[in-house]
Amino acid sequence: MMLIGYDRESMKLRHFRMCTIVYYSSSMYIRRMKPTPPFILQYWTSSCSFFTCTLLRLRPYSATATATATADFSPSPSLLIDEFTRFCYQRDLPRAMKAMKSMQKHQLWADSITYSELIKCCLAHHAIHHGRLIHKHLFSHGHRPATFLINILLNMYVKFNLLDDAQALFDQMPHRNVVSWTTLISAYANTNAMLHHDKALQFLILMLRDGVRPNMFTYSSVLRASHGLPNLQQLHSSIIKTGLDSDVFVRSALIDIYSKWGELHNSLRVFDEMVTADLVVWNSIIGGFAQNTDGDEALNLFKRMKHAGFWADQGTLTSVLRACTGLALLELGRQIHVHVLKFNQDLILNNALLDMYCKCGSLEDANSVFSRMVETDVVSWSTMIMGLAQNGFSRKALQLFESMKASGTKPNYITILGVLFACSHAGLVEDGQFYFQSMNKCFGIYPGREHYGCMVDLLGRAGKLDEAVKLIHEMECEPDTVTWRALLGACRVHRNTDLAIYAAKRILNLEPNDAGTYILLSNIYANSQRWEDVAEVRRAMRGRGVGKEPGCSWIEVDKQIHAFILGDKSHPQIGVIRMELDQFIWRLKELGYVPDTNFVLQDLEGEQKEDSLSYHSEKLAIVFGMMSLSREKTIRIRKNLRICGDCHVFAKLLAKMEHRNIVIRDPIRYHHFRNGICSCGDYW
């Protein structure tokens, strides 16, 4: 996705620190009524309102100084300027503009800082027209404003999103300093257009040719405009040449961008080259790994960071929670929660906490966090609604959606997805259709692929396969494998062979190496005794070198992750676990459990007899959980593949027989087994 929340946060923090230094040094000059040296003003950057604010708060000291300086020809000009200055500081835009008009008539100009205050006022009121008048006034009668002030005008056009005007002004500038170049470069880099990104890069080259040395802000902006690794590496070497590679700010930007391109090795290299780290850089590197779903490394780095004596801030904790979410590490997530309490007002962090509890299948914890949140936004509501829906609490999800609407929060793409998911799981066909059909009219959200996927699932579950197919053909976007898989799943349950073959072929067109679909297709043919077709599928698989991904289940016990893979006997306690599992199966059989070998067909060669079915990875993980966790603890398992029907029955019966709660999270949904039933309602 994007470089979100905490990256911006850490940049802001760094920038804030920088500005504080600039502020204190400039305040010293201004209070002494001396002109602020250009090297300090250079740090004034377009994005920083803090600095202008603080600088201008000091303004009364220097305002009088300039006013007296211009007072030599007649008393009225100085009065005019004084009046103008006063209106500017009072943020009285109409009167300041009127005073400016009189000044222009008398060919008078105030000092740069006063104009910068006025421009700020224009920005706050989005007064583009007034902004242009100020521009005109500053260049009237051959007057030439200082570069500092032109830079502020430049920034004004950028903030108004008038890049052409900014460019025209920039082209006219007789002298451009690092701030002028950086303002324009970051303006181009901040847009989403590829064309503008190219411009940002071209301007960096022109800047270097012009002999202006880029600063950390220039590089952190231009890095965002890089496209692809070669381009990024060129920029990296240019940074090294200018000696800015030791700057923490630039380094942190480099780490962010390498991570964004999925180049984690390079991120780590840039990180490890640092002599002294800084919390911002730690956050960048941990965030990089957490966002690229390498939770293990993110957690390793987090440990290293603590070891190096750094205290986690909101940014760190958000990333660490994300890593826990990816790995379904509920216990570690709970420990992080304790640290989160220090920042209990932080919305982004609280949302990450909610997401962690939802994705780890602990809805009680998620609910309690959500109910205690002082501030909530659409992300918090959507996370909760989606969490409830995916965990099988459809009614609660829909109730929460009603509360959300009542609270005045506008739903977004994800919220509606959660609502449709809930409808689909609760079999609420009519409600689902209503929300789907009205989502654009009521909330201004166009249905995307995921919404269609949910609707196909909803109709499929209800057995309305023809309607599901009709909907797929009505899709404005090209249906993806998720949509076809939803149809395939429905065909499997409702035993519609022809349609299942059709859906499977569509999936294989899009993903020719999808082992699961080949196996399913082969099974469908085998079920209808079409042996020639079975052979054909096998040939296709062999031809493509498609192998079956082995089933793997993970469980966290005492902060350790234990992995169980089908057929793998490397777990130190595997012997005891298998013996215990055999005992359970034997006792369950006495209660009427019949291993469902229908699912053995999932295996292409059919060699997976009842025996190997017994040792499916989730069964081993469940039994290991029973042996290691106290009775009141929920057994939580994460799985790489969809749970098979036999393991599903096994988990339901075992949960009842042993009075245990078992939660299994597969790539798509959650199964909460409690007292002989599953939250998915036996449809997945």
Ligand SMILES: [Zn+2]
């Ligand atoms: Zn199984």
Ligand SMILES: [Zn+2]
């Ligand atoms: Zn289930």
